[in-house]
Amino acid sequence: MHDPLLSIEGLRTAYGPIEVLHGVDLIVNEGEIVSLVGANGAGKTTLMRCISGVQPVKAGAIRLAGEDLTRRPDHARAGLGIAHSPEGRQIFGDLSVAENLRLGGYHRTDDLGADLEEVYGLFPILRDKAALPAGGLSGGQQQMLAIGRAIMGRPKLMLLDEPSMGLAPVLVDQVLAVVKSLRDRGVTLLMVEQNAYAALSIADRGYVMEQGEITLSGAASELIADPRIREAYLGA
Amino acid sequence: MSELLQFLVSGLTVGAIYAAIALGFTLIYNASGVVNFAQGEFVVIGGMTAAALIGAGVPVWIAAPLAVVAGMLVGVALYRAAIRPAREAPLVSLIIITIGASIFLRGAMQAVFDKQIHRYDGFSGDAPLRVGGATILPQSLWIIGGSIAVFAFLAWFLNRTRAGRGIKATASNRMAAALVGINTGRAMNLSFALSAAIGALAGVLATPVTFTSYDVGVLMALKGFSATMLGGVGSPLGALAGGLLIGLIEAMTAGYISSDYKDASAFVVILLVLFLRPQGLFGARITERV
Numbered sequence: 001m002h003d004p005l006l007s008i009e010g011l012r013t014a015y016g017p018i019e020v021l022h023g024v025d026l027i028v029n030e031g032e033i034v035s036l037v038g039a040n041g042a043g044k045t046t047l048m049r050c051i052s053g054v055q056p057v058k059a060g061a062i063r064l065a066g067e068d069l070t071r072r073p074d075h076a077r078a079g080l081g082i083a084h085s086p087e088g089r090q091i092f093g094d095l096s097v098a099e100n101l102r103l104g105g106y107h108r109t110d111d112l113g114a115d116l117e118e119v120y121g122l123f124p125i126l127r128d129k130a131a132l133p134a135g136g137l138s139g140g141q142q143q144m145l146a147i148g149r150a151i152m153g154r155p156k157l158m159l160l161d162e163p164s165m166g167l168a169p170v171l172v173d174q175v176l177a178v179v180k181s182l183r184d185r186g187v188t189l190l191m192v193e194q195n196a197y198a199a200l201s202i203a204d205r206g207y208v209m210e211q212g213e214i215t216l217s218g219a220a221s222e223l224i225a226d227p228r229i230r231e232a233y234l235g236a
Numbered sequence: 237m238s239e240l241l242q243f244l245v246s247g248l249t250v251g252a253i254y255a256a257i258a259l260g261f262t263l264i265y266n267a268s269g270v271v272n273f274a275q276g277e278f279v280v281i282g283g284m285t286a287a288a289l290i291g292a293g294v295p296v297w298i299a300a301p302l303a304v305v306a307g308m309l310v311g312v313a314l315y316r317a318a319i320r321p322a323r324e325a326p327l328v329s330l331i332i333i334t335i336g337a338s339i340f341l342r343g344a345m346q347a348v349f350d351k352q353i354h355r356y357d358g359f360s361g362d363a364p365l366r367v368g369g370a371t372i373l374p375q376s377l378w379i380i381g382g383s384i385a386v387f388a389f390l391a392w393f394l395n396r397t398r399a400g401r402g403i404k405a406t407a408s409n410r411m412a413a414a415l416v417g418i419n420t421g422r423a424m425n426l427s428f429a430l431s432a433a434i435g436a437l438a439g440v441l442a443t444p445v446t447f448t449s450y451d452v453g454v455l456m457a458l459k460g461f462s463a464t465m466l467g468g469v470g471s472p473l474g475a476l477a478g479g480l481l482i483g484l485i486e487a488m489t490a491g492y493i494s495s496d497y498k499d500a501s502a503f504v505v506i507l508l509v510l511f512l513r514p515q516g517l518f519g520a521r522i523t524e525r526v
Contacts, residue, residue, distance in 0.1 A: 054411055078417030086415065092408035094470075103405050106398075107417030153416065 003066040005030040005188050006051070006157055011060035013050055020046050022212045023060065028157065033179065033189045035199035035220065037233055038209035044192040045087045047209070048159045051190075052084035053077045064157065079107040081156035085163065087192075089146040093135030097126055100134045100145055104152030112152065119148040122178050139166040147178065158182065160191040164198060176202050196233040200224045208233075238369025243491040244484065245367075249376040249445060251483020252383035253279075256438035257460025258467065258475035259386055260431040266394070266407045266470055267427035270330045274314060274338040276457030277345075278307045278435025283448030284345060286440045287354035296359060304436045310341070311432020315425055323424075338453065345450040358444040375444045382441045386434055387476045393430075394472065403427050407470075455499070462502040465509050468519025477517060481505075 006028040013021045021043050028034045036044050049055035051062055053074030062069045064080055072080070083104070092100050101119055105112040120127035123144040129137060134145055143166060150158050163179065164172040172195065180202050183189060193199030200206050200220040208216040208229065216223070223229050257275055264272045285306045289299035318333050325333075358375035365372045394400040405413040406423040413420050439448060446452075463482045467474025482502050489501040509516060 052415055054414055073419075074414040075417050075419045078415065084415045086411070090409055090412040090415070092405055092412060094408050095404065099401075099404075103401065103413075103416050103418075105416075106402070106405070149416065 002030075003063070004028060005032075005065055006190065007061075007063045008047075008051070009061045009063075011047070011050060011062065012058045013046060013055055014058055015046075019058070020212050021050070024209075024212070024214055026207055026214060026217075028188055028190050030156075030188055031183065031186070032205060033183050033191065033203045035196075035203035035206045036190065036192045036209060037196040037199060037206060037223075037229075039233075040194075041211075042209040043212040044209055045161055048084060048086070048161050048190070048192060051159055052082055052086075078153055078155075082159065083150035083153035083155035083157075084159040085146040085150040085161060086159075087161040087165075089139075089142045091134045091137075091142050091145050091149070094133055096131050097134050097137070097145060098130040101126070101148055101152050104149035105154070108154065115152050115154060119151050122151070122181075123148055140168060140171050143167060143175070147175065151182070155187060157188050157190065160189060162192060162194060164193060164195050172198060196229070197224070239491065241368055241370035243487045245370050245372050245376065247484035247487030248480060249373075249379050249483070250486060251463075251480035252380040253438050253442045253446065253456075253479070254459045254463040254482050255383045255476045255479025256386055256434055256441075257456055258463035258479045259383075259390055259472060260434040260438075261460055261464045262470060262472055262475045263390065263403075263427050263431040263434070265464075267403045267424050268319070268330070269327055269407060270319070270334065271461070271464075271469075272428075272431065273331065273334045273457055273461075274341060274453075275431070275435050275460055276453030276455070277338050277341040278311060278432045278453075279439035279442070279456045280345060280448055280450060280453040281307045281310055281341070281432075282436030282439030283443035284349045284354065284439075284450065285436075287356055287443060287448065288349060290356040291354075296356070300359075300440045303440045304433050307436020307439070308429050308433040311428045311430075311435075312425060314341075314432070315428035319428070320421070320424070338457065342451060342453060349450060351450060353447050353449045355443055355447045362444070373445060375441070379441045379445065382437060383476065383479070386437065387472055390434075390472045399423070399426060459502050462506045464516075465506050466516055468516025471516070471518040474516055474518035 004027045008024055008026045011021055011024040012019060024047060038044055046055055050057050057070050092103060101116055102112055125141055126144060126148055137145060147163060163175050167175060176198055179189060191199055200223055203220040206220045206223045207214050257279060260275050264270055282303045285303035286299050289302060290296055314337050318337050319330060322330060322333060358373060359378050360374035365374060394404055402418040402423045405418055406420045410420050459482060463478035464475055466481060467478025482505060485501050485505060486498050490498040
């Protein structure tokens with residue numbers, strides 16, 4: 001059988017002595033949008049940080065298209081095809097918007113011009129502010145910048161942590177539309193969202209995480225309909 | 237009039253040395269957020285190494301580059317032995333580590349070299365040139381030219397090269413830099429190496445004019461730091477302008493008031509900057525949104 005694009009087996013990690021992921025298994029197939037939902041503190045962001053390498057792994061394995069990433073340093077992973085738009089956006093605040101976007105393509109050696117145009121096409125406000133320091137953007141604009149920076153890496157797998165955080169409702173729809181359009185362009189996405197309904201509504205599959213473990217998984221349409229999910233995360 | 241011209245010349249010469257030290261500060265600050273108080277020691281290592289080699293009969297055109305390399309190696313050693321092991325520590329701890337390193341290096345230089353004052357001949361001789369009533373040592377031109385060359389190199393390096401952009405990004409947000417594929421450890425290593433080389437170069441160029449001994453680094457670091465504050469922390473253009481201005485202010489103070497107050501003038505400038513314009517002349521006001 002074809003290897004999944006991302007496969008995680010038995011992943012454990014800890015902050016100091018406190019273990020926060022207790023053996024997570026998760027798979028993302030090529031071309032999918034997979035949403036990871038769960039309460040605050042469930043370990044969703046930590047899982048994303050393990051995949052991009054900024055959080056060290058204690059046990060288990062992370063494979064990208066079959067290749068073991070677990071011991072690869074964080075800075076090597078962008079070049080292998082992982083782009084991470086992290087929680088809290090983590091933009092380069094004192095550099096210009098255009099510099100931020102170009103840094104998203106740091107590991108690439110080809111011309112970035114076309115991708116820059118693409119990002120400006122998706123988020124026209126970034127073109128207007130291209131020369132300004134990114135730290136002066138509004139929260140929503142910084143969120144677009146973080147997603148745009150991830151696009152510039154031309155990844156195989158994009159990790160989006162709370163892409164709708166701090167956005168006005170109209171912008172949430174815009175960002176979700178961008179996420180769908182990325183999938184149409186061949187990018188595989190793993191997305192963490194507080195807004196579980198929005199996240200599952202555009203996803204193919206979903207995982208529910210509680211206290212450092214996966215407690216439920218399945219097709220996104222089934223999860224949306226599942227009474228346990230509706231009660232816990234969809235406010236229904 | 238010729239008096240003013242003479243003060244200008246000596247102010248620019250000393251200022252160019254401060255500018256080179258300030259550029260070294262700027263580079264490490266840009267990569268790590270650390271103000272490296274051992275920066276003055278690199279200047280002394282450059283000057284003392286060159287003096288020892290020239291004293292042993294090595295021609296200056298070999299001794300000067302060797303002294304710069306020596307400074308660079310000490311810079312890398314400082315990063316690997318003292319800064320990198322503590323990289324998770326708060327910034328203030330790292331800054332205190334550099335103060336400790338500066339004390340250690342001063343002691344080491346006493347042991348490796350000696351406690352004497354050293355100088356060697358200027359690169360183009362010591363016969364002063366006369367320009368409009370003022371005299372200029374040919375070495376002054378070397379110093380001023382060297383600082384401008386270092387500035388031009390850094391401006392090009394940080395903005396136009398991949399490694400330089402990596403250093404800027406690492407300084408701005410280390411986690412984000414790692415996420416986009418920048419090897420932040422290598423960026424830090426490189427910035428310490430370059431910064432130390434710049435400091436050592438300043439020492440090599442300055443020693444024929446200012447003389448050197450194992451303990452002049454502290455004052456050099458403080459003057460360079462004043463220049464950095466005046467110009468705006470993190471800005472190469474600010475470092476250059478701040479250095480030259482501090483040199484000029486010192487020369488004018490010494491010439492028109494009293495040379496007793498020469499060193500004090502730099503510190504009065506720091507205080508004024510901190511009170512009136514904390515971001516300096518060219519520093520950006522950084523706004524963060526949360």
